[in-house]
Every structure is written in C-alpha cells, then in structure tokens.
Amino acid sequence: MAKLSAKEIVDAVKEMTVLEVKEVVDLMKEELGVDPSAVAVAAAPVAAQEEGPSTVDVTLTSAGANKIQVIKIVRDITGLGLKEAKDLADNGGVVKEKATKEEAEELKAKFEEAGATIELK
Numbered sequence: 001m002a003k004l005s006a007k008e009i010v011d012a013v014k015e016m017t018v019l020e021v022k023e024v025v026d027l028m029k030e031e032l033g034v035d036p037s038a039v040a041v042a043a044a045p046v047a048a049q050e051e052g053p054s055t056v057d058v059t060l061t062s063a064g065a066n067k068i069q070v071i072k073i074v075r076d077i078t079g080l081g082l083k084e085a086k087d088l089a090d091n092g093g094v095v096k097e098k099a100t101k102e103e104a105e106e107l108k109a110k111f112e113e114a115g116a117t118i119e120l121k
Contacts, residue, residue, distance in 0.1 A: 006069040017079025055098040056108050056120045066116030073110055089116075 004020075013021060063070040065091050074085040077095055088095065095118075096107060099114050108118045 012070050019079055024114050042095040047098040054108065055100055056104045057094050059112065059119045059121055060088060060092050060095050060116060061119055062117040064117065066115040070111065070116045073114060073116075077107065 012094070013024070016024070035062070060070070071085045071089045074080065074088050074095055075082070078085065080088065080090075095111075096104070099107065104120050108120060111118045
C-alpha cells in the first residue's frame with residue numbers, strides 16, 4: 001500500500017462528512033490506541049488560549065416556523081440523514097463544533113434567514 005503524505009490525508013478528511021470523520025477517529029482509537037483529540041488539545045498553542053477562543057460551536061436553539069428549510073440547511077452542513085437532521089431541528093443542539101468565527105457568522109445568517117434561532121458558544 002502506498003504511503004500517504006500528511007497533506008493527502010488532510011485533503012481527504014476535508015472532503016468527508018462529520019460522521020465519516022467521527023468513524024475515522026473511532027478507528028484510530030480502536031486500531032492504533034491513539035486519541036487524536038487528545039493530541040490536538042495538547043498541541044494547541046498557549047498564545048491562542050490567551051487571546052480568547054478562535055472557534056465557536058454553532059448551536060440550533062429553535063427551528064422556527066420554516067422547519068423544512070432548517071432541516072435542509074442542517075443536512076447540508078452536517079451530512080446527517082433526514083431523520084437525524086429532523087431530530088436536531090426538533091430538539092436543538094450543536095450543528096457545527098469548532099467553527100471559525102467567520103464561518104459561524106455565515107451559518108448563523110443562513111439559519112436566521114430561514115427563521116431559526118442560533119447561539120454561538
């Protein structure tokens with residue numbers, strides 16, 4: 001099997017849905033005994049922590065009256081199936097974790113345009 005460069009791996013992960021990335025992380029834990037999230041936390045620069053959070057979680061608090069449009073947006077962002085996206089629209093929850101502030105503002109605008117209520121945490 002050909003050895004992949006770190007750049008090739010990152011490029012492949014960029015094209016995955018959130019659920020596919022979760023499967024990769026779970027496999028790494030299972031097969032290699034490595035928890036990638038622990039490595040990422042340990043490698044975070046201290047300076048970034050002093051400046052405040054550079055990423056936020058986009059949380060859906062209410063789908064509003066136009067729930068079908070909100071479900072479509074949730075599916076586009078997360079790659080979830082129809083049932084899972086509907087559950088998220090019905091019950092609320094985190095739509096995107098660790099989004100950049102700019103990306104979070106764009107997502108918030110999309111959801112608010114569809115009538116949903118969003119919190120950035």
